[in-house]
Amino acid sequence: xxxxxxxxxxxxxxxxxxxxxxxxxxxxxxxxxxxxxxxxxxxxxxxxxxxxxxxxxxxxxxxxxxxxxxxxxxxxxxxxxxxxxxxxxxxxxxxxxxxxxxxxxxxxxxxxxxxxxxxxxxxxxxxxxxxxxxxxxxxxxxxxxxxxxxxxxxxxxxxxxxxxxxxxxxxxxxxxxxxxxxxxxxxxxxxxxxxxx
Amino acid sequence: xxxxxxxxxxxxxxxxxxxxxxxxxxxxxxxxxxxxxxxxxxxxxxxxxxxxxxxxxxxxxxxxxxxxxxxxxxxxxxxxxxxxxxxxxxxxxxxxxxxxxxxxxxxxxxxxxxxxxxxxxxxxxxxxxxxxxxxxxxxxxxx
Numbered sequence: 001x002x003x004x005x006x007x008x009x010x011x012x013x014x015x016x017x018x019x020x021x022x023x024x025x026x027x028x029x030x031x032x033x034x035x036x037x038x039x040x041x042x043x044x045x046x047x048x049x050x051x052x053x054x055x056x057x058x059x060x061x062x063x064x065x066x067x068x069x070x071x072x073x074x075x076x077x078x079x080x081x082x083x084x085x086x087x088x089x090x091x092x093x094x095x096x097x098x099x100x101x102x103x104x105x106x107x108x109x110x111x112x113x114x115x116x117x118x119x120x121x122x123x124x125x126x127x128x129x130x131x132x133x134x135x136x137x138x139x140x141x142x143x144x145x146x147x148x149x150x151x152x153x154x155x156x157x158x159x160x161x162x163x164x165x166x167x168x169x170x171x172x173x174x175x176x177x178x179x180x181x182x183x184x185x186x187x188x189x190x191x192x193x194x195x196x197x
Numbered sequence: 198x199x200x201x202x203x204x205x206x207x208x209x210x211x212x213x214x215x216x217x218x219x220x221x222x223x224x225x226x227x228x229x230x231x232x233x234x235x236x237x238x239x240x241x242x243x244x245x246x247x248x249x250x251x252x253x254x255x256x257x258x259x260x261x262x263x264x265x266x267x268x269x270x271x272x273x274x275x276x277x278x279x280x281x282x283x284x285x286x287x288x289x290x291x292x293x294x295x296x297x298x299x300x301x302x303x304x305x306x307x308x309x310x311x312x313x314x315x316x317x318x319x320x321x322x323x324x325x326x327x328x329x330x331x332x333x334x335x336x337x338x339x340x
Binding site: 020021022023024025026027028029032033034035036037038039040041042043047049059060064077078080081082084085086088089121122123124125127129165167169171174195197 | 219222223224225242243244245260262263264266268270271272274288289303304305307308317320323324325326327328329330331332333334335336337338339340
């Protein structure tokens with residue numbers, strides 16, 4: 001085939017069978033279904049919900065059509081793309097002594113697990129969110145939850161984790177792990193949640 | 198009294214945290230891979246902080262992987278041009294809005310907290326369509 005001919009084939013999208021814009025819906029990592037809605041296509045507002053996993057939807061026409069292709073027909077290039085998604089973030093919970101920014105002795109070993117997780121992730125970032133139980137005033141608990149998050153940040157920094165990859169935030173008694181009335185001591189609510197991304 | 202001291206100390210220390218402008222970080226890149234920020238073109242090295250408005254650009258052999266602060270994850274393939282046009286996220290309430298524009302190339306996405314925070318809070322635009330993300334894992338291609 002002359003060069004020009006091949007160029008035209010590529011440019012008109014005849015090579016490869018599915019060369020227009022497309023959506024490939026995959027099963028979630030936990031095998032969950034998920035869905036994507038086409039809200040606009042080819043200039044036409046709509047709400048075409050795609051919920052078949054391992055399906056391909058051609059985009060750009062006024063009426064997008066979805067075809068179930070099955071897992072076996074997901075292309076190599078698409079598999080390569082999915083394989084390079086970063087690993088899911090991992091969460092840890094450290095519990096604290098009552099009314100104090102002191103980690104319980106039971107929770108201390110978690111610090112080693114956090115450090116190990118940080119070490120194996122390139123481009124890592126770590127988010128520390130402090131919480132308090134409902135004992136005491138909500139202002140005091142805001143401060144206490146911040147102090148707890150900072151305590152963890154300072155310990156991790158002392159163990160060699162760069163401060164520039166960590167952010168700390170206090171949520172006071174605004175996000176209880178165990179729902180209680182106000183003024184209740186609850187060990188499960190005195191915590192710092194650590195997300196390693 | 199002790200509590201009051203803690204308040205003073207913690208407010209100072211929190212103010213010293215990195216700017217909240219960070220919306221994500223590059224985790225991995227291969228080949229020709231850059232982040233365009235206004236007129237600047239930054240190499241997409243692991244650890245680079247991504248900001249709202251950034252454009253991910255890859256060449257023929259380029260790839261970029263990144264994770265956002267709402268736990269959304271991206272993997273951009275070769276010959277891509279992908280703009281993170283809008284990213285608003287409240288770390289405390291875990292709600293926000295997120296618009297990504299895939300102008301060219303391919304992008305695998307695992308959605309995060311923003312997509313969960315409201316119907317179509319996360320959207321993906323291609324030159325000819327608009328998608329509302331209602332969950333989890335998919336690939337958008339714009340050849």
